Each structure stands twice: as structure tokens, then as C-alpha cells.
Amino acid sequence: xxxxxxxxxxxxxxxxxxxxxxxxxxxxxxxxxxxxxxxxxxxxxxxxxxxxxxxxxxxxxxxxxxxxxxxxxxxxxxxxxxxxxxxxxxxxxxxxxxxxxxxxxxxxxxxxxxxxxxxxxxxxxxxxxxxxxxxxxxx
Amino acid sequence: xxxxxxxxxxxxxxxxxxxxxxxxxxxxxxxxxxxxxxxxxxxxxxxxxxxxxxxxxxxxxxxxxxxxxxxxxxxxxxxxxxxxxxxxxxxxxxxxxxxxxxxxxxxxxxxxxxxxxxxxxxxxxxxxxxxxxxxxxxxxxxxxxxxxxxxxxxxxxxxxxxxxxxxxxxxxxxxxxxxxxxxxxxxxxxxxxxxxxxxxxxxxxxxxxxxxxxxxxxxxxxxxxxxxxxxxxxxxxxxxxxxxxxxxxxxxxxxxxxxxxxxxxxxxxxxxxxxxxxxxxxxxxxxxxxxxxxxxxxxxxxxxxxxxxxxxxxxxxxxxxxxxxxxxxxxxxxxxxxxxxxxxxxxxxxxxxxxxxxxxxxxxxxxxxxxxxxxxxxxxxxx
Numbered sequence: 401x402x403x404x405x406x407x408x409x410x411x412x413x414x415x416x417x418x419x420x421x422x423x424x425x426x427x428x429x430x431x432x433x434x435x436x437x438x439x440x441x442x443x444x445x446x447x448x449x450x451x452x453x454x455x456x457x458x459x460x461x462x463x464x465x466x467x468x469x470x471x472x473x474x475x476x477x478x479x480x481x482x483x484x485x486x487x488x489x490x491x492x493x494x495x496x497x498x499x500x501x502x503x504x505x506x507x508x509x510x511x512x513x514x515x516x517x518x519x520x521x522x523x524x525x526x527x528x529x530x531x532x533x534x535x536x537x538x539x
Numbered sequence: 540x541x542x543x544x545x546x547x548x549x550x551x552x553x554x555x556x557x558x559x560x561x562x563x564x565x566x567x568x569x570x571x572x573x574x575x576x577x578x579x580x581x582x583x584x585x586x587x588x589x590x591x592x593x594x595x596x597x598x599x600x601x602x603x604x605x606x607x608x609x610x611x612x613x614x615x616x617x618x619x620x621x622x623x624x625x626x627x628x629x630x631x632x633x634x635x636x637x638x639x640x641x642x643x644x645x646x647x648x649x650x651x652x653x654x655x656x657x658x659x660x661x662x663x664x665x666x667x668x669x670x671x672x673x674x675x676x677x678x679x680x681x682x683x684x685x686x687x688x689x690x691x692x693x694x695x696x697x698x699x700x701x702x703x704x705x706x707x708x709x710x711x712x713x714x715x716x717x718x719x720x721x722x723x724x725x726x727x728x729x730x731x732x733x734x735x736x737x738x739x740x741x742x743x744x745x746x747x748x749x750x751x752x753x754x755x756x757x758x759x760x761x762x763x764x765x766x767x768x769x770x771x772x773x774x775x776x777x778x779x780x781x782x783x784x785x786x787x788x789x790x791x792x793x794x795x796x797x798x799x800x801x802x803x804x805x806x807x808x809x810x811x812x813x814x815x816x817x818x819x820x821x822x823x824x825x826x827x828x829x830x831x832x833x834x835x836x837x838x839x840x841x842x843x844x845x846x847x848x849x850x851x852x853x854x855x856x857x858x859x860x861x862x863x864x865x866x867x868x869x870x871x872x873x874x875x876x877x878x879x880x881x882x883x884x885x886x887x888x889x890x891x892x893x894x895x896x897x898x899x900x901x902x903x904x905x906x907x908x909x910x911x912x913x914x915x916x917x918x919x920x921x922x
Contacts (some may be wrong), residue, residue: 406675406690407674407675407676408675408676408677409674409675410650410675411666411670411671411674411675412670412671415671417651419544424764425579443669443671443784443786444674467675468690468691468791469686469687469689469690469791470576470686471682471685471686471688471689471737471738471739471740472735472737472738473678473679473681473682473685473735473736473737474734475657475662475679475681475736475737476659476677476679476735476736477658477661477662477665477677477678477679478658478659478661478662479662479677480677481658483677484677487684488676488678488686488809488919489678490686490785490786490791497786498785498786499672499786500673500676501676501792502676513689513690513693514693533675533676
């Protein structure tokens with residue numbers, strides 16, 4: 401599964417961490433771990449920020465975390481106007497790192513900072529071409 | 540050896556469908572040469588252009604600007620740091636003078652943003668976050684600042700009303716600035732009643748995309764007096780960076796590059812935040828000005844909302860901020876903004892700011908943030 405299928409509009413079809421999309425299609429949210437110093441990354445990184453080692457392995461994330469911040473976007477950029485308004489959030493992941501995604505099925509009045517959430521891998525069904533993404537849901 | 544500013548110029552900001560990019564630059568460039576005394580265009584050794592290339596149809600902007608303002612065959616180059624390109628250009632000019640490579644350098648900040656549609660600009664600016672992991676969810680520039688605002692409200696109790704008060708102040712001062720895009724006051728009710736762009740950020744919490752240009756002419760201590768009786772000295776030049784992605788930042792309630800750049804500038808200028816008598820800060824959104832008060836040490840972290848509520852950033856308060864209207868009322872032609880800030884502080888320190896003058900101001904500051912905080916440049920200027 402090439403990385404170009406990650407996201408409604410993908411801007412980076414080539415990356416050293418392109419296996420991320422493969423795993424996501426299988427329903428797995430994966431981060432990376434530096435083989436040398438053990439530092440864990442989400443979003444995934446091929447090259448370690450800390451020790452500069454360039455070997456890494458994939459580790460599965462639970463998707464669990466807490467909602468750091470969120471906003472409902474009304475004025476959308478090109479390529480997203482058809483789904484506006486939409487709410488995006490930033491999740492502090494349990495295993496470390498952060499993730500930005502759409503908030504899925506959580507009713508608006510229940511969205512609160514620091515609430516526990518779970519990140520769920522998804523496939524766009526309404527778009528003919530396969531498109532992978534993930535949403536933020538109640539655990 | 541100190542570096543000083545001996546000439547300033549500022550074009551009208553706003554919808555400038557009447558002019559090309561290079562035509563916009565001619566206005567402040569001519570003004571700046573006339574503002575300095577005994578200075579001819581031929582005395583200028585180099586021209587630095589601060590601008591973000593993606594907005595223009597014209598490629599390789601410094602080339603066309605140098606030709607149009609008549610700087611050939613002198614040295615000319617572009618400096619880019621997103622919305623902080625103007626201050627980045629001033630920094631490179633400062634370095635070239637400080638090193639002795641050039642004696643007199645002109646800096647022009649310019650942007651013509653209205654060659655693109657708002658929708659295209661939203662898409663372009665949304666990509667100032669990480670395009671691999673963030674932009675694929677339709678992030679926008681106001682959206683990023685909304686994420687800051689949401690968290691700031693949660694952690695410190697900052698309110699939408701306090702954010703609105705920043706817009707009220709900046710439009711109040713903007714109404715006295717003939718170069719501002721919007722020279723009209725707005726009420727708190729009007730700000731709070733405007734449409735949401737990215738909650739909690741409303742239309743009136745955002746600065747406007749604009750066209751415009753500004754110029755400064757800089758030289759060394761030895762020559763400065765020859766060109767101006769009151770050179771304004773660049774005494775603190777802070778510059779720092781922060782992670783591209785909010786996902787890799789320590790927190791979402793401050794801009795770490797601003798804290799670091801501020802620290803550097805205060806240290807170099809040997810002054811404290813409380814010594815600053817007038818400041819121009821990067822209020823691309825109202826929450827950005829509130830964070831700027833905190834990041835620069837005008838108030839404690841988390842107290843920025845209170846600071847505007849108590850009118851501490853008005854003339855007569857602890858630190859008058861954006862008394863030229865800020866990005867909010869002036870408009871934000873990205874490459875021009877940093878240079879515009881510097882011209883305003885120079886005016887204030889010379890005592891030439893008219894109705895907006897902070898009486899007796901001798902030490903001023905500019906704070907120019909690029910992108911969503913990836914770059915910040917802080918200058919401390921002194922009479």
C-alpha cells in the first residue's frame with residue numbers, strides 16, 4: 401500500500417516510513433522506535449532526532465491518549481471544502497508523541513480538553529480510490 | 540560597531556490591485572532614501588528583499604525589484620522565513636554591515652497576496668504545518684492558531700472576550716494610521732458576532748491578507764550621523780526556531796522560538812522586558828498577541844488575557860503594543876510585515892508617530908513570527 405493513499409489529499413507520496421500506510425490498511429496504528437537508543441516516535445521518523453541513528457523498527461500504538469486541543473474548521477482549504485465544517489483534534493498519545501486527526505463520532509458538546517480518546521484507523525468508503533486515514537473517537 | 544537605521548519608508552497596505560510587486564516596492568524605497576539626508580541611491584551597497592515567493596506570479600523576485608528600483612548592478616538577494624521574512628531580511632542586512640562587507644544596505648519587505656484567491660491562500664498557508672502528517676486533515680493557518688487558543692483557554696481561562704479586546708485595541712490605533720488597510724474602529728460586539736473561521740477564532744480575530752511594501756536603510760555607526768541626526772540603533776537581534784509540527788512541540792500554549800529569540804535580544808541589548816516602552820508584535824490572530832505578551836515577558840505565562848483586559852497594552856499601560864494597528868488593522872503582506880514593524884518603532888523612537896506617539900519612548904521592540912512559530916525574530920531598538 402503506497403504512502404500516497406494516506407490522507408484525503410496526500411502531499412508526500414514518497415517517504416522512508418511508507419510502511420505506515422500498509423499497517424494502517426490492516427487496522428494498525430504504528431510508530432517507530434530507534435534501534436540504537438530506543439526513542440519512540442509518533443509521527444514516525446526514519447532517522448532518530450535524539451541520537452541520529454538511522455535504523456528503526458515499527459512498534460504498534462494502542463491508539464489511546466488524551467485530547468490536547470481541538471477546533472472546528474469552517475473556512476476550509478481547497479480539497480476539503482466538500483466536508484466542511486469538520487473538527488480536528490490533537491491527541492497526546494499514551495506511548496508518547498502526538499497525532500492530529502478529525503474527531504469522529506463524538507457529539508460536539510461532549511468534546512473536552514484532556515478527555516480520554518482512542519485513535520481508530522479508517523478507509524474512506526465514499527471515495528472510489530482507496531484512501532486511508534484515522535479518526536479520534538471515544539474509547 | 541553598532542548598526543543603525545537612517546531611513547524608513549512605508550507604502551499603503553491593503554488591496555493594491557493598482558500595482559505590480561515591483562511597483563509596490565518603489566514607493567517605500569523612494570521614501571526611505573528621501574527620509575535619510577544626503578543619501579543617494581548610488582550610495583547603497585546592497586539590497587535585501589524579504590518576501591515569500593509562493594504568492595507571486597513573478598519568479599525570482601529580487602531580480603525584478605532590483606531592476607525596477609534601479610539597484611543594478613549592486614548586490615541583491617532574497618531572505619525567506621515565512622511571515623517573518625521581513626525581519627529575517629533585516630537580520631541578514633545587519634550581519635552584512637556588522638561583518639564590514641557592506642556599509643549601507645537597503646531592506647525591502649514586500650508581498651502581493653491578492654494575486655491568489657482566499658481558497659488558494661488557505662490551502663497554501665495550511666501547508667505551513669507538516670504536510671505529511673497534518674495537512675492531509677485539512678489544517679488551515681487560522682486552524683493552527685485556534686488549536687493554540689483552545690488550549691490556552693483551557694489551561695489559563697483565557698476568554699473569547701479577551702481575544703476580542705485585542706482586535707478592538709488594534710483597530711482603535713489602526714484608525715489613526717494612514718498606511719493601515721482598515722482605518723476604522725470596531726466594537727467588541729462586532730468582533731464576537733463575526734463568523735467562526737476555526738473555533739474559537741472568528742473572522743475579526745484574524746488579520747487580513749494584504750498587499751504592501753516597507754523599507755529601511757541601515758548603516759554602521761561611523762556613517763550613521765551623516766545620513767540622519769537621530770539614527771535608531773539595532774541593539775538586540777534575537778532569532779530562534781521551533782519545530783515545524785505542533786505535534787513535536789513541548790506544549791501548545793506558547794511559541795518557544797519567541798521565548799528564545801526574546802531572551803537573546805534582551806541579553807544583547809542589556810534591557811529587561813519592563814524597559815520596553817513601545818512594541819510591535821506579531822498579532823496574526825488575537826491569541827497570537829496574547830501569547831506574545833507572555834512569551835516576551837511583558838506579563839507572566841497565562842496572564843496575557845488579563846493584560847489586555849486591564850488595558851496594559853494601550854498607550855498609558857505598562858507596555859503599549861501595536862499602537863500602529865498591528866497586523867490586525869494594517870493588514871499582513873507577509874514579507875512586508877517585519878519591515879513595517881521596524882519602521883513603526885523607528886518612528887516612535889524618533890518621536891514622529893503623531894497621534895499614536897508614546898511620549899518619550901527611547902527603547903522599542905519588534906516581534907515577528909514566521910509560520911505557526913517555526914521562526915521568531917525579536918529586535919530591540921534604541922534611540
